[in-house]
Amino acid sequence: MKEVIKVTHLSKSFEDNPIIKDISFSVNEGEIFIILGKNGAGKTTLIKMLLRILAQDSGEIDYYGKSIDTYGQKIYEMTSAVLENAENTYGYLTAIENIEYFAALYKRKIKKQEILQLLEQFDLKEAANKRLFNFSRGMKQKLSIICSLLNDAKILFLDEPTLGLDFKANRDLLDMVKKMSKEHNKTIILTTHQTDVIKALADRVLLLNKGEISFLGKYESFIQENSLVYYLINTNTDSYQLTDEKLAEEKLKKLIEEDKKIISYKKHDRSIEEILIDYYKGG
Template structure:
């Protein structure tokens, strides 16, 4: 099967300003793909291009297996859905009336069946008759998701779907995204919540006008950061150089606090046992020996702050 989204050397200029510059990436079918970057990085512009709302200045793309060309716009739009940060509901209409209106725009066959299925998917079947303006923001987000599911999209673009939601409402959205993944829906997720992206996404791309990097979080962690062990002892070592120097796969060390040590290593599986034996031989009271953990947020800040690409995949 062809990729859900294929982008090749895509660029978009607005006058003298470059919003997206020579961006290339692939999104596999059934993947949750995170699209990350600071404000003004080109994320929304890229989504608007892929959603057929604006034309690129150069480059090519395909969405749901269809080349991104003006003549193919209607067919692409039938196969995708876009949920912006503000879902754009008619607040004086009920939940069901909103969905009936949008089902009519899609020209759906059996709209009542599709509305019922979409409401069930977001656990809102019992709120169908309520006016949207009377719902909490979290519930309105769910209505927006139901609207995006009406046409059973192959590719679902979600722009900050949990923005402004409390933790419980955000968790409900996460559960829905996990459910859609299991159904084979491709989800293109833009978010500023990096912990959310790390939890949900199979791969992430980091944008800053150009594509900085793309890959799984563990891959990016290995590209951006060196392997390291963090050692904590109950009291400072009298002579840490004697303990750590010359150990297999240990490339260097530095004190990290009064009784903490950061060790640069080339192979964690070799270094950790050697460090443990050396500490025991030195009669140190060891509290912990752990691999250094770097989150997606650490990776993101390193790339954005240093303005250096980490490669592509």
């Protein structure tokens, strides 16, 4: 697999507060690389350094084997991004005008019918001629994503892209991201803390916790390495949790012999939500 981005010993602090602490990783062409972490973990700071919006304190960022600094402004021809809490669109323009503006910026010719189709796909067609000042957060997020897709960039950064989206728009976005990666060989770098996004999209994951890498690897490996099956017995007075099936069955038998009222006995697989909570607690 071709290496697109390589990060080596990257660090960043704000006012002596370390945000990113000596991390190293690489991103491969055509993969969906998801950066996980709770609020304050350093996800957005990392994305901004990868986009040359923020300068790192130390470490190296390479694109296609060359330092990011050698590209200058050309880095923005190779990349496109939607950043959380950033003004990704213009409030004084209508939805159509925003799309036309960004299409012109990227030197792309786009017909009005194509614009309306994009807006309809994200349930924004009725707001096509409304100024963004009147949009909800979810509506603004949808339009930001549409505008980011107008640039036919090789690498797409999506910072918490599904925040504020309703169920249908969320599903449509996930389908679109997957299609861009698998059918068009786009490299997608996406930050999130939403587990449905992770499950639907992740090829590999990087788990950031307090600025450090807690896990880096394939999503399947992340689940396998952290999965835990346990057996839960609930009586009318107590609960018992055992990780060994044989011991659980013996305990159940003993409780029955003691005339305990068994409310439930079930096998439980740890969810990704539980795995992440444990990681964050340990950080």
